[in-house]
Amino acid sequence: MVRTASSVSQQSGYKEREMNPHLVEQLLTCSVCLERYTRPRFLPCQHTFCQEPCLSGLVDPDGRQVKCPQCRRVHAIPREGVTGFPSNRTILGFLDISMGQVSSQANIRTLTCGSCSLGKELTTCHHCQDQLCCSCHRAHMKRVQWDLRSLVSQLRRSIPKLSDALGSLERRSASLQENGEAVRTKIRRSAERHITELKERERALILEVDSMVRSSGRALQSKQEDLELGLATVTSHCDCVDSSLARSGNLSTTELWQLHQQSRELIDQVRQLEKPQLEWPQLLTFVPSTAIYPNGINFGTVTWVMKDSIPTPIISSPLPRGQEIQRSYPSVTSMPNSVEMFPPLPLTNSSGLLLKAPTSILTSRTQLGQRPTTLGPTDTPTLAIEPQGIGSHLPAFRLTDHSLLLHYQGKGHMKCKIGSKGSDLGHFTWPRGVAVTRGGELVVADSSNHRVQVFDRRGRFLRSFGSYGSAEGEFDCLAGVAVSNQGWIVTADRYNHRLQLFHGSGRFLRAFGREGSGDGQLSYPWGVAVDRRGLVYVCDKDNHRLQLFTLDGRFVRTFGRRGAGDGQLEQPHYVALGPADRVVVSDSGNHRVQIFDMSGGFLGKFGSEGTALGQFKYPRGVALDHQGNILVGDSGNNRVQLFRPDGTFLQAFGSWGTRDGQVKGLEGVAFWEGDIIVSDRENHRIQIF
Numbered sequence: 001m002v003r004t005a006s007s008v009s010q011q012s013g014y015k016e017r018e019m020n021p022h023l024v025e026q027l028l029t030c031s032v033c034l035e036r037y038t039r040p041r042f043l044p045c046q047h048t049f050c051q052e053p054c055l056s057g058l059v060d061p062d063g064r065q066v067k068c069p070q071c072r073r074v075h076a077i078p079r080e081g082v083t084g085f086p087s088n089r090t091i092l093g094f095l096d097i098s099m100g101q102v103s104s105q106a107n108i109r110t111l112t113c114g115s116c117s118l119g120k121e122l123t124t125c126h127h128c129q130d131q132l133c134c135s136c137h138r139a140h141m142k143r144v145q146w147d148l149r150s151l152v153s154q155l156r157r158s159i160p161k162l163s164d165a166l167g168s169l170e171r172r173s174a175s176l177q178e179n180g181e182a183v184r185t186k187i188r189r190s191a192e193r194h195i196t197e198l199k200e201r202e203r204a205l206i207l208e209v210d211s212m213v214r215s216s217g218r219a220l221q222s223k224q225e226d227l228e229l230g231l232a233t234v235t236s237h238c239d240c241v242d243s244s245l246a247r248s249g250n251l252s253t254t255e256l257w258q259l260h261q262q263s264r265e266l267i268d269q270v271r272q273l274e275k276p277q278l279e280w281p282q283l284l285t286f287v288p289s290t291a292i293y294p295n296g297i298n299f300g301t302v303t304w305v306m307k308d309s310i311p312t313p314i315i316s317s318p319l320p321r322g323q324e325i326q327r328s329y330p331s332v333t334s335m336p337n338s339v340e341m342f343p344p345l346p347l348t349n350s351s352g353l354l355l356k357a358p359t360s361i362l363t364s365r366t367q368l369g370q371r372p373t374t375l376g377p378t379d380t381p382t383l384a385i386e387p388q389g390i391g392s393h394l395p396a397f398r399l400t401d402h403s404l405l406l407h408y409q410g411k412g413h414m415k416c417k418i419g420s421k422g423s424d425l426g427h428f429t430w431p432r433g434v435a436v437t438r439g440g441e442l443v444v445a446d447s448s449n450h451r452v453q454v455f456d457r458r459g460r461f462l463r464s465f466g467s468y469g470s471a472e473g474e475f476d477c478l479a480g481v482a483v484s485n486q487g488w489i490v491t492a493d494r495y496n497h498r499l500q501l502f503h504g505s506g507r508f509l510r511a512f513g514r515e516g517s518g519d520g521q522l523s524y525p526w527g528v529a530v531d532r533r534g535l536v537y538v539c540d541k542d543n544h545r546l547q548l549f550t551l552d553g554r555f556v557r558t559f560g561r562r563g564a565g566d567g568q569l570e571q572p573h574y575v576a577l578g579p580a581d582r583v584v585v586s587d588s589g590n591h592r593v594q595i596f597d598m599s600g601g602f603l604g605k606f607g608s609e610g611t612a613l614g615q616f617k618y619p620r621g622v623a624l625d626h627q628g629n630i631l632v633g634d635s636g637n638n639r640v641q642l643f644r645p646d647g648t649f650l651q652a653f654g655s656w657g658t659r660d661g662q663v664k665g666l667e668g669v670a671f672w673e674g675d676i677i678v679s680d681r682e683n684h685r686i687q688i689f
Contacts, residue, residue, distance in 0.1 A: 022123050028094055030054055041085040045073045048088045055082045230273050237266055408642050411689050412653030414661040418459045421684035423449050426461040428684045433480035434668040434677050443481050443489055450475040465506030470496050473508035480527040490536055492525040512553030517543050520555035527574030539572040559600025564590050567602035578624030586619040606647030611637055614649040621669035633666035658683055
């Protein structure tokens with residue numbers, strides 16, 4: 001029996017004054033065909049659809065199942081088919097309500113339809129705000145749906161174009177970065193080449209100056225000796241004549257004649273000594289020039305010039321503070337009858353003492369046929385060392401486990417600092433790698449001074465070796481240093497793309513490696529380490545790998561390649577060896593530390609990019625103590641971090657600055673009898689904590 005509209009309205013709980021024709025119409029529209037329901041059937045999930053064709057079209061004929069298009073649930077089909085699903089009597093009741101009744105109850109005014117111009121019950125279209133009758137509104141909504149599908153189709157067609165444009169921009173961005181990096185590399189290499197040429201020209205000019213000064217000095221010395229001898233002879237003769245004339249009564253005619261003849265001969269000799277020279281007094285000068293030619297750089301020339309042609313004095317390299325320099329030249333007006341060539345005389349200080357000409361450790365000796373000389377403490381100027389309780393080093397340091405960790409947790413107070421900026425012995429310019437010998441001597445790679453310096457346990461300078469160049473025993477900005485069990489010092493000669501091996505005294509032993517990417521070839525080597533078997537581990541930085549050599553220079557193997565995965569590297573800088581044959585590498589470009597076995601097998605990693613404790617920014621130096629605790633120089637964060645052997649964070653100290661305990665750009669680190677040694681690169685010093 002069909003229920004009346006009034007009964008349906010009452011059972012549904014609607015009140016006539018609350019009925020909205022738009023909501024009623026929405027309630028009576030099937031979600032599949034978007035038309036009014038025809039024979040509505042509802043599924044067990046309580047969703048209602050038209051029996052035909054909506055529900056029938058959803059039936060799976062093979063599985064006798066139907067999937068609800070709204071909740072996606074699957075229901076079994078009754079034996080009778082879709083007609084077996086119950087009818088939605090509520091919807092049927094609403095379908096019996098006339099729209100006129102609904103419109104009157106909702107007080108909808110009867111106006112003229114904006115489409116068919118008939119006076120019917122109208123509703124407002126939310127799309128275009130037109131007043132439309134029900135039939136026109138349905139047709140209008142179909143058109144809106146068609147337009148929407150057309151717009152979506154048009155948008156989908158634009159997706160490949162947008163994707164292609166995005167890909168093109170990404171490729172252009174990558175190409176731009178590659179192009180910029182290539183140009184930067186070209187600029188750096190060009191600058192390095194010109195710097196090398198300038199250095200070579202500098203050495204040649206300095207050698208030329210030395211030769212000219214020695215030549216003129218020898219001529220002056222010879223003339224000086226002649227004058228001194230003449231002066232002594234004349235003085236002695238005059239005294240002898242005066243004495244003889246005083247006793248003229250006993251002077252014979254022969255003796256008188258002999259004295260007279262000797263006096264005449266001496267006058268001729270004095271006149272010969274006073275004979276004017278052809279050259280006017282001259283000064284040695286340097287004429288600078290920065291012209292760059294295809295075959296090299298004309299840095300300038302050294303020549304003799306007339307003294308009066310130099311309007312201002314030529315200032316040479318400054319001497320140490322407190323030693324004012326004075327140049328002394330003979331006055332021409334004081335020698336009216338004697339004019340000679342006078343090159344520059346030796347330098348004197350304010351006290352009149354003769355100053356020894358400073359010897360530049362950067363001067364190459366290969367052009368003189370000599371090897372670099374090991375300089376000892378006798379050549380050492382005053383060294384800038386500020387000890388603070390350095391005598392408290394722990395002898396035979398053997399703390400373990402919890403006691404060792406407690407010892408490290410108290411770190412952070414600077415005990416000693418060594419050196420300051422400069423090229424004098426005991427001073428540094430960008431120190432990088434540090435290492436400690438078995439005897440407790442501290443070995444420092446004084447990078448931009450192109451030398452290695454060695455200090456004792458109290459930070460006192462012991463010796464130095466190396467100079468600028470590419471010959472045996474010379475360096476071009478060395479980086480890492482390591483000490484073998486035999487006490488040999490291994491150095492990474494960075495811009496010469498090689499390793500060099502020295503005796504502990506500084507005597508050159510051998511060099512191996514050359515620029516390239518093949519086995520045994522290097523590209524800007526940095527950190528080095530030597531294991532107990534005598535194998536040398538080197539961070540082949542720009543080849544993004546580690547290479548192993550024997551101490552006699554034979555290639556053994558390589559491991560690692562460029563990337564960010566486990567076992568892959570991005571510009572590794574330093575390497576350290578520890579207990580259980582662990583190899584620890586500062587994977588600087590990936591802002592982490594990786595651990596390998598001695599064969600290159602990946603064991604673990606820790607750290608990520610950031611400023612929090614346990615994170616890194618371009619880590620540099622690494623070191624391991626006797627129990628495997630790991631020390632890391634967190635260069636970009638200007639601090640030192642300590643980790644347990646498993647990579648668990650333990651302690652951190654240090655901050656950016658120039659005060660004691662502060663650092664600016666860490667490089668090498670090392671353990672030393674319970675102390676922590678840090679290469680404070682941009683402060684040009686070594687700090688011990």
